[in-house]
Amino acid sequence: MIExxxxxxxxxxxxxxxxxxxxxxxxxxxxxxxxxxxVCLKSAIEAKLTLDEGGQPQVLKDYSSLDIPR
Incomplete structure (x- = not known):
């Protein structure tokens, strides 16, 4: 679980x-x-909170995990 x-x-x-x-x-x-x-839905979770003020978005928090438990 990722909170x-x-x-x-x-x-x-x-x-x-x-x-x-x-x-x-x-x-x-x-x-x-x-x-x-x-949130990317694949065998690993990639989830990021970003702020886009023009140009490259700034990553505020990276919730990504390496593997989804099965």
Whole structure:
């Protein structure tokens, strides 16, 4: 389990599901404060909270794990 406490209380502006994103299926949450939470759905979890103020997004928190327990 990965707990994402930094996401609690954020206002969701938009949720987008990509069938074939950069790393396979992924879900992106855009928040009212300009931050984004992206989850890649594959054999390992890649999830990051970022802030995009133009240019390269700044990673605020990396929730990625190496393997999903089975």
């Amino acid at each position: 994402c406490k930094e996401l609690a209380g954020k206002v969701v502006r938009q949720v987008t599901i990509f069938e074939d994103g950069d790393c396979g299926p992924e879900v992106n949450f855009e928040f009212g404060d300009g931050s984004n939470f992206n």
